Amino acid sequence: MEERNLTIADIAQELGVSKTTVSRAMSGKGRIGEETRKRVQEYVEAHHYSPNVVAKGLAQNKTFNLGLVLPGDYQIVELPFFQKCMMGISRTASEAGYDVLLSMVTADKITQLERAVTNRKIDGAVLTRTLADDAPMRYLQENGVPFVAIGSTDDDRVVQIDNDHRGACLELTGKLLDGGVRSLALIGGREEYIVTRNRLRGFEDAFGERPDWNGSRQTFLNVEDEREVENIVERLLVERVGCIVCMDDFLCGCVLNAMQTRQVAVPGQVQVVSFYDSMVLKNRIPAVTSIRFDVEELGRKACGLLLRMLDGEETQGRTVLGYEVRMRESTNI
Amino acid sequence: MEERNLTIADIAQELGVSKTTVSRAMSGKGRIGEETRKRVQEYVEAHHYSPNVVAKGLAQNKTFNLGLVLPGDYQIVELPFFQKCMMGISRTASEAGYDVLLSMVTADKITQLERAVTNRKIDGAVLTRTLADDAPMRYLQENGVPFVAIGSTDDDRVVQIDNDHRGACLELTGKLLDGGVRSLALIGGREEYIVTRNRLRGFEDAFGERPDWNGSRQTFLNVEDEREVENIVERLLVERVGCIVCMDDFLCGCVLNAMQTRQVAVPGQVQVVSFYDSMVLKNRIPAVTSIRFDVEELGRKACGLLLRMLDGEETQGRTVLGYEVRMRESTNI
DNA sequence: CTGAAAGCGCTTACAG
DNA sequence: CTGAAAGCGCTTACAG
Numbered sequence: 001m002e003e004r005n006l007t008i009a010d011i012a013q014e015l016g017v018s019k020t021t022v023s024r025a026m027s028g029k030g031r032i033g034e035e036t037r038k039r040v041q042e043y044v045e046a047h048h049y050s051p052n053v054v055a056k057g058l059a060q061n062k063t064f065n066l067g068l069v070l071p072g073d074y075q076i077v078e079l080p081f082f083q084k085c086m087m088g089i090s091r092t093a094s095e096a097g098y099d100v101l102l103s104m105v106t107a108d109k110i111t112q113l114e115r116a117v118t119n120r121k122i123d124g125a126v127l128t129r130t131l132a133d134d135a136p137m138r139y140l141q142e143n144g145v146p147f148v149a150i151g152s153t154d155d156d157r158v159v160q161i162d163n164d165h166r167g168a169c170l171e172l173t174g175k176l177l178d179g180g181v182r183s184l185a186l187i188g189g190r191e192e193y194i195v196t197r198n199r200l201r202g203f204e205d206a207f208g209e210r211p212d213w214n215g216s217r218q219t220f221l222n223v224e225d226e227r228e229v230e231n232i233v234e235r236l237l238v239e240r241v242g243c244i245v246c247m248d249d250f251l252c253g254c255v256l257n258a259m260q261t262r263q264v265a266v267p268g269q270v271q272v273v274s275f276y277d278s279m280v281l282k283n284r285i286p287a288v289t290s291i292r293f294d295v296e297e298l299g300r301k302a303c304g305l306l307l308r309m310l311d312g313e314e315t316q317g318r319t320v321l322g323y324e325v326r327m328r329e330s331t332n333i
Numbered sequence: 334m335e336e337r338n339l340t341i342a343d344i345a346q347e348l349g350v351s352k353t354t355v356s357r358a359m360s361g362k363g364r365i366g367e368e369t370r371k372r373v374q375e376y377v378e379a380h381h382y383s384p385n386v387v388a389k390g391l392a393q394n395k396t397f398n399l400g401l402v403l404p405g406d407y408q409i410v411e412l413p414f415f416q417k418c419m420m421g422i423s424r425t426a427s428e429a430g431y432d433v434l435l436s437m438v439t440a441d442k443i444t445q446l447e448r449a450v451t452n453r454k455i456d457g458a459v460l461t462r463t464l465a466d467d468a469p470m471r472y473l474q475e476n477g478v479p480f481v482a483i484g485s486t487d488d489d490r491v492v493q494i495d496n497d498h499r500g501a502c503l504e505l506t507g508k509l510l511d512g513g514v515r516s517l518a519l520i521g522g523r524e525e526y527i528v529t530r531n532r533l534r535g536f537e538d539a540f541g542e543r544p545d546w547n548g549s550r551q552t553f554l555n556v557e558d559e560r561e562v563e564n565i566v567e568r569l570l571v572e573r574v575g576c577i578v579c580m581d582d583f584l585c586g587c588v589l590n591a592m593q594t595r596q597v598a599v600p601g602q603v604q605v606v607s608f609y610d611s612m613v614l615k616n617r618i619p620a621v622t623s624i625r626f627d628v629e630e631l632g633r634k635a636c637g638l639l640l641r642m643l644d645g646e647e648t649q650g651r652t653v654l655g656y657e658v659r660m661r662e663s664t665n666i
Numbered sequence: 667c668t669g670a671a672a673g674c675g676c677t678t679a680c681a682g
Numbered sequence: 683c684t685g686a687a688a689g690c691g692c693t694t695a696c697a698g
Contacts, residue, residue, distance in 0.1 A: 018669045053452040055691035090437050102433040104423050119386040257618045285590045351685045388675035
C-alpha cells in the first residue's frame, strides 16, 4: 500500500506507446487500433490502474461531482424524506460515475453552496426542497449552474420534479367526504413551503368537486409547535369535529398525542388522517390513514434528470410522480 | 454571468507580475513584498476572484474533500443521529475550507467509498458507525486513507471518538435500582453494533456496583422488529416486570405502542426508560426518561480530529464525550 | 492508426 | 523580493 499511484505516463512508458494512446484506449474516444487497445486494457486491469478523476476533470472542465442541497435546519433535515431522497440521488449518481457533495443551507445562509460553486467543485445540483422565494435556486440561476428542483415552483425555467401532492390530497379528502364525514378541519405547517400550498389546493379541490356537500370545514395554517396543535385540538373537540386532517407527520403525531392525553377514541370519536406517511405514523397506534410517496424513486429520477442535463440534453419542464392512498385504522371508511 | 472564470494568469498579466507572485500573495507562502501583496489582494477582492480549488488540489495532491460514510440501509440512516452528525461534520468541514463527499455503504457493499478513494476524491474520511467487523474501516486502513471513527472499536490504531455510552447506561440503570425497581428487563438491538455491547456493559455495571441488590433481571438482545417486541412485552407483563429498559428509540416506541394497545399505565403499572433520546420519544406521551448525547458536537469533534490528522498532527487514541440523563414522566423516581 | 505538444489552473523548487 | 520553468495527471486539436 501507499505505493505512488500509477499514472497514464507510467503505463505509456511501460507499454512503449504515447500517453495519448493510453488515454484513448481508456476513454474510447478517437481512433485506435484494436490491438493496442487490448494491450492497454489488459495492462490496466492487471495493475488495477484507475485514472485520477480530478486531473481528468481539470482537463475537461468537469468535476464529476453533484451538489446535494439539504436544509440545514434541524427539525427539518431529520424528516425521513430527506434521507430517502439522499439515498436515491446517491445511488443514481454513483451508478453514473458521479459523486455527491453535500451542501447544507438555511433560509438565510447558503455559504456552503456558494463555496461548492465558486470553488468549482460541482457540475450541477439538486435541490431537495423549494421555498416560495428560494435563495439557493436564485443563486444557482445567477451563476449558470444546472440544477433540478425536487418540489414545485412557479418559475417555468426551472427543471422540477414532484409527486402529485395536489391530486393525492384531493383523492384522500374526497374519500373522507364520500365516506360521510360531516365536519373536518385541516391543520398545516408553514405556507412558505410550496408543498403546503399544493396540499391545501388538493384539499379544497375536493370540495369544489362536490358542490352539494353540506358540512363544515375549517383550516389552520402556519401551525408550528405542539402547543399550538393542542389548543386547536381542544377547540375542535368541543365543536365535535368529525375528522382532523394533518398536513404532515409531525403535526399528526401531535394530534394523536393530544387525543391520547384526553382519552379520545380514534377513530371512534374523531377520525384522523395525514397527508404524508412515514414510519413515524405507521408505528403508532392506531395506524394512520395517509398518503404515501416513493421518495427514493423521486430522488433517483431527479438525479437522472440532472445527469441528462449535464449530458447536454434539453431536459425541461415539470415531471409529476404518483402516490398511493393508504387506508388504515384511524378512519372508519 | 457565465463569463469565463478569472484565472491566476489573467491577474498576473493585468497586474504586470508573474503567476508565482499572485499565487504567493494568495497563499501567504514564500516571501513577497508588502506592496505587491496588497495590490494583488485588492485586485482579487475587486474582481471577486476565487481560485480553482481543483487545480490547486492537483498541484498539491489534495482534494479538500472529506468523505462522510453513512449507513446505506434504510431504517438506520433515518435515525436522527446521522443527520445530526452530518450537520456537525458539514459545518466544521466547511469552516475549514473543506467540502463533504457522501458515501453510503452497507455491510456488504462499499463501492461508493471505494470509488471516492480510487478516484482520489477525498483526503480522509469519517465513519459514522462502527461494526464489530467493519468493512469500510478495513478498506480505509488497507489503502492508507486517514480517517476517524465515530463510535468505538477494539482496534487501538484507529482514531475514535464516542460518547460515554457505558457510563451513561450505568448511571441511568443505577438510578432505577436505587429508586426501588425490583425487576427489570433490557431489550436491545443487534449485538453486531459495538454501541449495543457498550450499553449492555453499562447496564450490567450497575448490578456489579450493587452486590446487595436482590431483584430479577433479564436481557433480550438482537431484537429486530415490532412483533418481537410485542411478544416480549406480553410475557413481561404477565411476569409483572417493574421496568422495561430499551436500548434505543425505535424499540422504545414499540414498547410504548404495546403498552397503549393493552391499556397498561406508564409509569403506574410499568416504568419505561430508553438508553437513547430523540424527538421521537420526547414527543410521545408519556415523555420517556432517557439518555441524551450532544450528537452535533460529536460530529464537530470527529471532523476536527480528522482535520488535524490531515494537517499532520499525530492525533490518536480515543476521545470520550459526555452525556446527560433526562428523567421524565415514564418513570416515577 | 499514432504521437508530440499545448493546455486545464494551480504550486513550488531553483535561480537571480 | 520576484520570475521562468517544470510539474500535478489528464485530454485533445493538429499533424503525420
